[in-house]
Amino acid sequence: MSSHKTFKIKQFLAKKQKQNRPIPQWIQMKTGNKARYNSKRKHW
Template sequence: IKRKLAKAQKQNRPLPQWARMKTGNKIKYNAKRRHWRRTKLKM
């Protein structure tokens, strides 16, 4: 279980600024962002 939690924690970050520059500002934010209270992990 802990490994999954660690992975989820890594994924849950805003997208880096260089990625925004690279895509020409098409991507504005991380679509897969997860809030610990709103959305629960399926585990």
């Protein structure tokens, strides 16, 4: 990734960074442990 990013790219990466987290415990409880982990988690 280049050090000079456009604002659009920076916004896109910031959104993906926020989405890259495990699911909250209360959602596991709400769904009866059907949703165990975030399958769309990124490994970077």
